[in-house]
Structures are given as structure tokens and as C-alpha cells.
Amino acid sequence: MSTKTPLTKRAMIDKANASIVLLVSVAAFVSVFSLVATKTLFSQIQYQQRVISKKQDAARQLEKNVQNAEKLRTSYEAFTGATTNVIGGIKVGDSAKDGDNAKIILDALPSNYDFPALATNLETLVSQQAKLTSITGIDDEVVQSSNATSGTPQPIEMPFQLTAEGNYDQIKNLIIATESSIRPIQHSVVEITGGQANLVLNLTANTYYQPAKTIDYKSEVVR
Amino acid sequence: MVQFNLLPDVKLNFIKTRRQKHTITTISFLMMAVCVGLLLLSFMVANVVQKQILKKADNDIKSRTQTLREVPDINKVLTVQSQLKTLPGLHDKKQVTSRVFGYLTQVTPSQISLNKLSLDYTVSTLSVTGTSPTIDIVRVYADTLKRTTFQIKGAEGSNKAFSEVVLSNFGKSDTTGTTFTLTMKFNEQLFNPTNEVTLVVPANAGASQSSIFEEKR
Numbered sequence: 001m002s003t004k005t006p007l008t009k010r011a012m013i014d015k016a017n018a019s020i021v022l023l024v025s026v027a028a029f030v031s032v033f034s035l036v037a038t039k040t041l042f043s044q045i046q047y048q049q050r051v052i053s054k055k056q057d058a059a060r061q062l063e064k065n066v067q068n069a070e071k072l073r074t075s076y077e078a079f080t081g082a083t084t085n086v087i088g089g090i091k092v093g094d095s096a097k098d099g100d101n102a103k104i105i106l107d108a109l110p111s112n113y114d115f116p117a118l119a120t121n122l123e124t125l126v127s128q129q130a131k132l133t134s135i136t137g138i139d140d141e142v143v144q145s146s147n148a149t150s151g152t153p154q155p156i157e158m159p160f161q162l163t164a165e166g167n168y169d170q171i172k173n174l175i176i177a178t179e180s181s182i183r184p185i186q187h188s189v190v191e192i193t194g195g196q197a198n199l200v201l202n203l204t205a206n207t208y209y210q211p212a213k214t215i216d217y218k219s220e221v222v223r
Numbered sequence: 224m225v226q227f228n229l230l231p232d233v234k235l236n237f238i239k240t241r242r243q244k245h246t247i248t249t250i251s252f253l254m255m256a257v258c259v260g261l262l263l264l265s266f267m268v269a270n271v272v273q274k275q276i277l278k279k280a281d282n283d284i285k286s287r288t289q290t291l292r293e294v295p296d297i298n299k300v301l302t303v304q305s306q307l308k309t310l311p312g313l314h315d316k317k318q319v320t321s322r323v324f325g326y327l328t329q330v331t332p333s334q335i336s337l338n339k340l341s342l343d344y345t346v347s348t349l350s351v352t353g354t355s356p357t358i359d360i361v362r363v364y365a366d367t368l369k370r371t372t373f374q375i376k377g378a379e380g381s382n383k384a385f386s387e388v389v390l391s392n393f394g395k396s397d398t399t400g401t402t403f404t405l406t407m408k409f410n411e412q413l414f415n416p417t418n419e420v421t422l423v424v425p426a427n428a429g430a431s432q433s434s435i436f437e438e439k440r
Binding site (some may be wrong): 009010012013016017019020023024026027030031035037038040042044045048049051052055056058059062063065066069070072073076079102105106108109110111149153155168172175176178179184185186187188189190191192193194195196199208210212213214215217 | 233234236237240241243247248251252254255258259261262265266268269273274276277280281284287288290291292294295296297298299300301302303304305306308310313314316317318319320321322323338339340341342343344345359416418434436437
């Protein structure tokens with residue numbers, strides 16, 4: 001009996017030590033596994049939070065846009081509903097100055113590239129003042145068709161050259177007419193030759209068009 | 224006094240080991256509970272809470288986008304608004320070329336007739352070609368151009384209107400008199416539509432003509 005007791009106690013100590021090792025091993029494994037999984041989930045949480053933040057921003061922006069669209073539509077109706085337009089013409093009429101304000105604005109800065117229409121406008125403008133000899137330019141419609149619409153449109157130059165003949169007053173009035181045209185015409189080179197009664201004007205200038213604005217719905221990749 | 228330890232070593236070791244086991248077990252379970260708790264919490268946040276928020280945001284975006292699409296003529300309205308916003312800037316950028324007639328009338332001596340005027344805004348140069356009875360009048364003309372200044376309404380001081388005035392071409396014959404070409408750089412402010420410009424011409428310019436181009440051609 002006296003020899004058995006120490007042996008049992010030793011065996012119990014060994015067993016306890018083995019249990020401790022096993023417990024520590026299991027605890028370490030579970031803890032490490034949990035921490036690694038938590039770290040992965042934490043990265044996922046951070047990423048999802050960025051996505052949530054962007055989506056909430058987008059939703060808020062859309063809410064503002066919906067409210068502003070209604071206001072804008074009301075203002076637009078008031079703008080186009082005016083009986084006299086911004087250049088003094090009437091809303092319903094056939095003369096060059098007539099038309100609603102939206103039409104006047106789109107005549108001044110068209111939303112599509114149309115060189116033949118520009119040539120017609122210039123012909124009308126010049127013919128009222130002097131004798132038009134030529135209008136030249138490059139019809140770039142095929143290239144410009146890629147700019148048909150944009151979320152952030154910018155004005156695009158449409159260069160042209162025109163030659164006209166007339167007396168001093170006619171040429172002077174023609175230049176004034178190009179300056180006061182509702183369509184912005186920016187002169188690059190102006191050359192006037194001849195005498196007081198018969199001057200020839202060679203004008204190199206740019207006018208503009210600006211692609212139509214559309215609501216630009218786009219997706220964004222969040223990293 | 225002498226004390227005797229009646230407990231054998233093995234018994235002491237056993238008690239110590241049992242105490243150790245208890246402490247380690249407690250710590251291990253606590254640690255596991257914390258770690259598993261964190262794991263479960265993260266799982267819930269990532270896969271339940273955030274998924275719900277994302278779903279709600281997606282639905283909001285979809286419904287508001289649809290509402291916006293349904294606003295009648297919205298693209299036309301936006302286009303007109305965009306053009307309206309751009310137009311003043313484009314009009315402010317264009318030059319007032321017609322001012323050149325007034326400027327030349329003020330600075331060109333009455334005996335001089337011009338037959339060519341060239342204005343190049345890309346390099347800010349002005350070139351005039353004409354005829355004059357004498358070379359001396361051409362010299363006066365060039366001198367006038369060099370000394371001409373301008374003032375902008377509302378601004379203090381004056382600036383030179385023309386610089387680098389050069390007699391680039393010159394000829395003399397009995398039939399046509401003196402022919403000349405003067406080239407110069409002009410100050411861009413002279414043709415800026417936002418400025419109200421007043422030319423200050425030297426007193427001896429001798430410019431009193433209404434027509435600057437040749438009467439007969």
C-alpha cells in the first residue's frame with residue numbers, strides 16, 4: 001500500500017500534465033483558427049463598409065437628383081413657356097428670331113455636329129450683309145459622331161473659313177453681325193483686301209457645338 | 224522549533240499540478256470563448272448586418288434611378304441647361320474685330336489709304352498694307368502706332384496698344400506713290416469684349432479720315 005500510493009499520484013500528475021498539454025493545444029488551435037478567421041472577416045467587413053458607404057452616397061445623390069430634376073423641369077417649363085424669347089422673338093412664329101427659348105439656346109450651341117446646318121446659318125448671316133463668295137470647312141461628322149452624348153459635355157470647335165465681298169460698310173456690318181450672332185463665332189484670322197467700294201473679307205473662325213448632356217449612370221469598382 | 228513536512232513530495236507535486244491545471248483550463252476556456260465570440264460577432268456583422276444594409280442601399284439606388292429615368296424629357300432639359308451654362312463663356316471669349324475699323328480711323332493719317340488689313344488673333348499680329356504720297360507720312364504713321372496707348376474703363380493707367388511696329392515692306396514708284404506694309408503686335412485687351420477701350424492717340428497723328436481704305440480700286 002505504501003508503495004502503490006506514490007505511483008498512483010505520479011500517474012495522476014502525468015495524466016494531469018497530458019490533459020494540460022492537450023487542452024492548451026486545443027485552445028491554441030481554436031484561438032488561432034478563430035483569430036485568423038476573424039481577421040479575414042474583419043477585412044471583409046472593412047471592404048463591405050466601403051461599398052456600403054459608396055452605395056449610400058450614391059443613394060443620397062440620387063435622392064438629391066430626383067428632387068432637383070423636378071425643380072429643373074419646373075424651371076424649364078417656365079423658361080420655354082415665355083411668350084417672348086431671350087432674343088426678343090415670339091415663341092410661336094416663323095422668322096429667324098422666333099421659337100421657344102430652348103430652340104434659341106440649341107441654335108446658339110447645337111448639341112450635335114452638323115456642318116451643313118452651320119454652312120446654311122452662315123450663308124443666311126452673310127447674305128444679309130454682303131455677297132458671299134465661299135464657305136469652306138471640313139465636315140467631320142463621322143469622327144464627331146463618337147461625341148454624340150456625354151455626362152460632362154465640353155464645347156467642341158467647328159473651324160470654318162468664309163469669303164465675302166462688299167463695300168466698307170457691308171464688310172464692317174458683316175463682321176459686326178458675326179460678333180453679335182447668338183451662335184458664338186470666334187475669329188482667328190481676319191483679312192480684308194481691296195478698296196473702299198469693293199472689299200474682300202477672308203475670315204477664318206471657329207464656332208462650337210456641345211454634345212447633349214445625359215444622365216450618366218456608371219458603376220464604380222470599390223477596392 | 225523544528226517543523227516537519229509530513230506530506231510527501233509527490234503529494235505536493237500533485238496538488239501543484241492540479242492547481243496549475245485548473246488555472247490553465249480557466250485561461251484556455253476564457254481565451255477560446257473570447258476568440259470564438261469575436262469570430263461569431265464578425266460573422267454576424269459581415270454576413271447578416273452588412274448584407275441587409277447593402278440590400279437596402281441597392282433597392283434605394285434602383286428605385287431612385289427609375290424615378291429619375293421617368294422624369295419627362297430629362298435629357299433635353301439637362302442639355303439646354305448645360306448649353307445655357309456654357310454660352311456666356313464662349314461669348315466672352317470671342318474678340319470684337321469690328322473695333323479695328325475705329326482704331327485704324329483714329330491712328331491712320333488722312334493721306335494714307337489702306338488696301339489690305341490682316342488681323343491674326345492666333346499670334347496677336349496686325350498687318351496693314353497701303354499707299355502714301357510720301358515716306359515721311361508712313362514714318363509718322365509708324366510713330367503714331369508705336370506711341371498709341373489705350374485705357375480700359377474702370378481700370379487705372381494706360382498700356383501700349385501696339386508693339387514691335389515694323390515697316391516690313393516698302394516701295395516707291397511715280398504712279399502709285401509709296402507702298403508700304405506695317406506689321407505689329409497688338410495688345411489682346413484691345414479686342415476683349417468685356418473691356419470698354421479708349422484709344423489715346425498722339426496729337427500729331429493727322430488722322431481725320433472717315434474711310435481708311437482706298438477710294439478707287
